[in-house]
Amino acid sequence: MSQLVQTPPVPVLSDRAALAVADELARDFAAGAVRRDAERILPVAELDRLSASGLLAITVPAAHGGAEVSVPTVAEVFRLLSAADPNIGQIPQSHFVYVNQLRHQGRTDQQARLFAEVLAGRRFGNAQSEAGTRHAREFRTxxxxxxxxxxxxxxxxxxxxxxxxxxxxxxxxxxxxxxxxxxxxxxxxxxxxxxxxxxxxxxxxxxxxxxxxxxxxxxxxxxxxxxxATFEGPQTYGAFAQLLHAAIDAGIARAAVTEAAVFVRTKSRPHPDAGVERAADDPLVVRAFGEVELAVRAAEALLEAAARSIEAADANLTAGTAAAASLAVAAARAATARAALEASNRLFEVAGTRSAAAGLGLDRHWRNARTHTLHDAAAWKVQHLGRWAIDGTTPPNHGQL
Structure with a gap:
């Protein structure tokens, strides 16, 4: 095992500061998102900025020198970053999940060593999933x-x-x-x-x-x-991991709506039958935007509610509160997946033929949504919600809920 190297700590960000930093970085990261996607340029410099900003350390416990920000703040940080570039949103998802795993299962000395690494700006990856096994929760390593x-x-x-x-x-x-x-x-x-x-x-x-x-x-x-051992009793470990995935999809959905709106205002032509001067005034376009905005707002609201449910469960962890958190996250995960797919698909319907030009990169929203939403089947989130609604059946206790 390599030796730990001491470096100056990163900033310890409050909830408010974390959101401000995430918003600032997101604006910068968005500028290069189309080119990075088109040329498959890995966001190395962007990840280094993210690390140096202190955002990757916001869940380190206060007892170990961290800010220990709220769960809703973490979700919003992920949503902001993912609206700019969901690749940059997804890369540190595992980092936060394993910081959380360390909080739940690490010994005090292990926490001290590895939390110090996070506070020094270092990143955790992951090596979890395996190909060729019967299902996603089977491992051979x-x-x-x-x-x-x-x-x-x-x-x-x-x-x-x-x-x-x-x-x-x-x-x-x-x-x-x-x-x-x-x-x-x-x-x-x-x-x-x-x-x-x-x-x-x-x-x-x-x-x-x-x-x-x-x-x-x-x-x-x-x-x-x-x-x-994480799953031997009530836990929010799985719900927290899934919440971050939901935040990524919410970011994709919001980005698709925002970029489609700019295109319609500045580049689209109205349909002749609409009898309007601007495509943005076409009643069919306006209705489509309203429908998508409704779906995205609902997903964002469920995301925030799920984050608060996790925080409430962490403050009073029981089988009941853990189940409530899992169900809240299941609803958010299913809703954000649908919203991301709907928004990224319908943007072409409202923006018209010109929006299909490859150089614009608008297709990246659908490709990102379609790929990321496959991470965990939204249909199973709905299944567990349905069982709860009918019989009050609590969801299974594992890392995907």
């Missing part, structure tokens, strides 16, 4: 006893968003062949760790969500935290 108090990490991960541009990669693996799942924290440049930039999605093209190959990477007990 293992930690084998290596002697001398070491474990040897073996396996291959895919869809490892954030790993390529991370300093640390949390790896979900079985402790032993059939043991419980744990998280092994390995340095990005450690021997036996290879990160491959083989992501070729039609959308979210610059998230670098490639593969991680682990070939007997050595890990000691000090760098291993429990994972399965």
């Amino acid at each position: 293992t930690l084998h006893p290596g002697g001398d108090g070491r474990w040897l990490l073996r396996g291959r991960k895919f869809y490892a968003t954030g790993a390529l541009l991370a300093d640390w990669i949390p790896v979900v693996a079985h402790l032993g062949v059939d043991g419980p799942l744990h998280v092994a924290w390995v340095a990005r440049e450690a021997p036996g760790v290879e990160v491959i930039d083989d992501w070729d999605g039609l959308g979210q093209r610059t998230t670098a969500s490639g593969s991680v190959v682990l070939s007997d990477a050595a890990v000691t007990d000090d760098w291993i935290t429990p994972y399965s």
Whole structure:
């Protein structure tokens, strides 16, 4: 394991400051989003600015020197960044999830070491999902006893968003062949760790969500935290992870509406039958915008409500409050997915033929929405909501709700 390197800490941002910084960075990041998507330019400089700003440290507990901002603030930071460029929104999603995992399952000494890394501006990636397994919650990666108090990490991960541009990669693996799942924290440049930039999605093209190959990477007990134990009782770990995904989709939806409105005001021609001078005054265009705006506003409201539900559950964690948070997030996740797809598709309907020009990059909104909303099936969110509505059946206790 590589040695920790001391660097000056990043700013500790209050809720209000975090939102202001996110808004400022989002304005800058939006300027290059079309080019980055078209040429698949990874947002390396943008991620470095994000780290230096202190935004990636906003959930570090106050007891460890962090700001510990509210859950609604975190969701809004993600929404703002994702409206500018959802690739930049998605890359640190795993970072925040594993900061949260450390809060729930890390020992005090582990928290002290790794939270200090976050406060120094370093990033966590992820190596969780695996190809070829029966479903998304099955894993084959293992930690084998290596002697001398070491474990040897073996396996291959895919869809490892954030790993390529991370300093640390949390790896979900079985402790032993059939043991419980744990998280092994390995340095990005450690021997036996290879990160491959083989992501070729039609959308979210610059998230670098490639593969991680682990070939007997050595890990000691000090760098291993429990994972399965997270779900042995009531938890909001899964709801928090899903909330951030919902915020990304909400950002995509809002960006599609905003960019479509600019196009209609400045570049679209009205339909001759409308009898108006501007496309923006065409009653069919206005109605379509109203319908999409309604869907996006509803999704944004559900996102905020879900964030507050998680915060309420964290303050009084019971099976009931955890279930309420999961259901609130399920509603937000389903609504934001639908809104992102509807807004990014209908923007062409309202903007007209000229909007299909490839150089404009308006198609990136639909490609990003279509790709990111596949991350977790919205239909299952609706299924769990339906079971609750009919019979009061509580949702399952796992990391995808």
